[in-house]
Amino acid sequence: MGHCLAKPKNDGDDSDHNVEFAGGNVHLITTKESWEQKLAEAEKDGKIVVANFSASWCGPCRMIAPLYVELSEKHPSIMFLTVDVDELTEFSTSWDIKATPTFFFLKNGQQIDKLVGANKPELQKKMVAILDSESPCQT
Template sequence: MGLCLCKPRARDDDSDHHVELASGNVQLITSKESWDQKLAEATRDGRTVIANFSAAWCGPCKTIAPYYSDLSEKYPSLMFLLIDVDELADFSTSWDIKATPTFFFLKNGHQIDKLVGANKPELQKKIDAIVEPISRPQS
């Protein structure tokens, strides 16, 4: 399982460095306001949120980004968000991010699960646990 320990990093002039981590149906969060808006939207629509706290300089984050993007297209009923821990440092600190990537699973604005590290099988397992009850027919 790969992960990068969070550490202060000098900011550079490359403002597009986080874009490579967000593709497919992954939505990039660029402010606390956009976070609040997406959580409100997910709650209104009854969607579970998967929030990926990541960093452009983190090797494991770059490695899992295409997989995360693929998952976002495979599971359109879920909302996939990406938060760059350097771009939103204060916000990330409020979530007690100690390593990247860290994935939070949220339902109705509340944390229901968490995964630290770029562990593809475990990420898939946690998504399956969320999606299966939704797709099971009601008796």
């Protein structure tokens, strides 16, 4: 499945910056403080967090972004975040991002799953597994 490796930084190119990565219930993270604030909010509300580490120049990131926005609208019980790896380089490095997109699934701030690459079926499968693990058994 598609993913992008690190690209040389081009400070002059911020055209159509992040436009397609936010929308629906996706929160665009632009600072480490906003990341910590959203994680605290999710923990307080008992929500799972899906964090999409992506880049505006990455084709596979752009390809999967509409699905990510759609999933955020379909599952309001989950918090969806997007981090631009070029904007938050040091922060992304601290998460050991080697390719974009990389999706982290977090509960109480702890990683419970991870997906590297724009693999739509796998992303949907992981979403279903997480939703199943969260919903109480019905009799």
